[in-house]
Amino acid sequence: MNVELTYQARIAEYLHIDTEQVSLYWKGRVALYTVLKAMGVGSGDEVVLPAFTCVVVPNAILYLGAIPIYVDINPTVLCCSAEQIEQALTPKTKVILIQNMLGLSFEVEEIVSMAKAKGIYTIEDCTHGFGGKHQGVFNGLRCDASFFSSQWNKPFSTGIGGMLLINNRDLLQSVNLLKSHLIKPSAKDQFILFILIWARTYLLKGFTYWTFIRMYRWLSKKGVVVGSSSASELEGIHMPKDYFKGMSTVQCRAGIKALSTLDHVISQRKISGVSVHDWLANQSKTTVPAEHLAHHAFLKYPILVKDRALFLQHAEKEKIPLGDWFISPLHPVLDSLEPWGLEVSNFPNAVYVSKHIVNLPLDIPVHRLINFLELYKNEII
Ligand SMILES: Cc1ncc(COP(=O)(O)O)c(C=O)c1O
Numbered sequence: 475m476n477v478e479l480t481y482q483a484r485i486a487e488y489l490h491i492d493t494e495q496v497s498l499y500w501k502g503r504v505a506l507y508t509v510l511k512a513m514g515v516g517s518g519d520e521v522v523l524p525a526f527t528c529v530v531v532p533n534a535i536l537y538l539g540a541i542p543i544y545v546d547i548n549p550t551v552l553c554c555s556a557e558q559i560e561q562a563l564t565p566k567t568k569v570i571l572i573q574n575m576l577g578l579s580f581e582v583e584e585i586v587s588m589a590k591a592k593g594i595y596t597i598e599d600c601t602h603g604f605g606g607k608h609q610g611v612f613n614g615l616r617c618d619a620s621f622f623s624s625q626w627n628k629p630f631s632t633g634i635g636g637m638l639l640i641n642n643r644d645l646l647q648s649v650n651l652l653k654s655h656l657i658k659p660s661a662k663d664q665f666i667l668f669i670l671i672w673a674r675t676y677l678l679k680g681f682t683y684w685t686f687i688r689m690y691r692w693l694s695k696k697g698v699v700v701g702s703s704s705a706s707e708l709e710g711i712h713m714p715k716d717y718f719k720g721m722s723t724v725q726c727r728a729g730i731k732a733l734s735t736l737d738h739v740i741s742q743r744k745i746s747g748v749s750v751h752d753w754l755a756n757q758s759k760t761t762v763p764a765e766h767l768a769h770h771a772f773l774k775y776p777i778l779v780k781d782r783a784l785f786l787q788h789a790e791k792e793k794i795p796l797g798d799w800f801i802s803p804l805h806p807v808l809d810s811l812e813p814w815g816l817e818v819s820n821f822p823n824a825v826y827v828s829k830h831i832v833n834l835p836l837d838i839p840v841h842r843l844i845n846f847l848e849l850y851k852n853e854i855i
Contacts, residue, residue, distance in 0.1 A: 502623030502636035559578030774833035
């Protein structure tokens with residue numbers, strides 16, 4: 475069996491689904507683009523999505539000529555409610571994108587049954603949620619399709635990488651046809667990725683963390699290394715020329731290895747997530763709702779702080795690798811969101827959260843995290 479098929483089979487085995495339901499891509503966004511296309515999304519179709527996401531999500535919609543229709547989030551769960559989504563539906567709605575945020579899902583069943591009744595497709599954006607469960611069912615199994623990311627920092631990493639799960643088998647033929655057009659990653663792409671995975675595994679220690687991250691972000695923006703996003707994806711809505719790329723052997727090998735330790739990683743994250751939650755609740759700080767704790771596998775634990783820039787400085791001083799994701803409703807774009815059709819004044823919750831959110835790493839010893847929170851508790855909302 476070739477390495478790509480082995481990796482597909484391991485993912486399927488983990489999620490108790492069939493191998494043919496799984497396909498692999500260079501990044502998660504390519505998986506999203508593929509399934510939107512397989513659903514026949516095109517010019518004039520509307521796709522409903524949260525106004526609190528990564529810019530590459532509306533990009534995939536816009537590259538197909540479709541229209542992103544944004545919905546504000548519920549600020550405690552960082553996801554959209556079924557009621558909010560229902561208000562955004564029109565006769566042109568073709569797809570609802572349900573996002574799992576940092577491991578949290580919300581009202582997925584309600585949204586899916588509402589969509590089914592109206593003949594609208596659903597896709598779960600599970601880029602943060604591989605291996606987690608929502609009400610006893612693995613994330614990604616309820617919608618017509620779902621996509622995952624195995625980019626740095628995700629529950630398991632292949633450097634960068636994406637997967638698509640097709641639950642509605644009517645879509646399989648179109649997905650398979652599209653897959654045959656994927657661009658093959660070049661030897662250079664694979665070599666650079668291999669070096670980055672190696673450097674991250676062996677060189678990314680506490681004292682080198684910030685230097686490495688800054689250098690990586692700068693080099694990837696300049697297009698020198700394979701990065702999370704190219705400058706063109708962050709600056710506008712035109713599809714980069716080598717966007718539609720498949721997964722490489724290097725990524726498949728890294729994925730097979732990482733998947734074998736995933737259960738342990740998730741159980742550790744859950745223990746840390748609950749400890750952080752209890753500490754925040756005891757201090758009367760904002761927490762995710764307690765009923766989320768039992769089911770979810772947190773990628774990161776989100777908290778809100780009064781002054782994010784200052785809080786990030788404290789974290790760097792205390793050597794806590796705090797995440798600064800979702801600093802904009804369309805992360806990480808801080809300029810006008812007009813090219814993506816998002817008018818910020820319509821989405822007050824997304825704007826507020828993106829101004830105050832930081833996320834806590836759950837893969838470091840939890841006592842270090844709690845000591846850090848204790849030190850700076852007055853700055854937490
Ligand atoms: C919510 C969300 N959706 C989609 C993506 C895209 O994933 P990828 O970087 O694998 O394309 C990301 C990136 O992290 C994300 O945070």
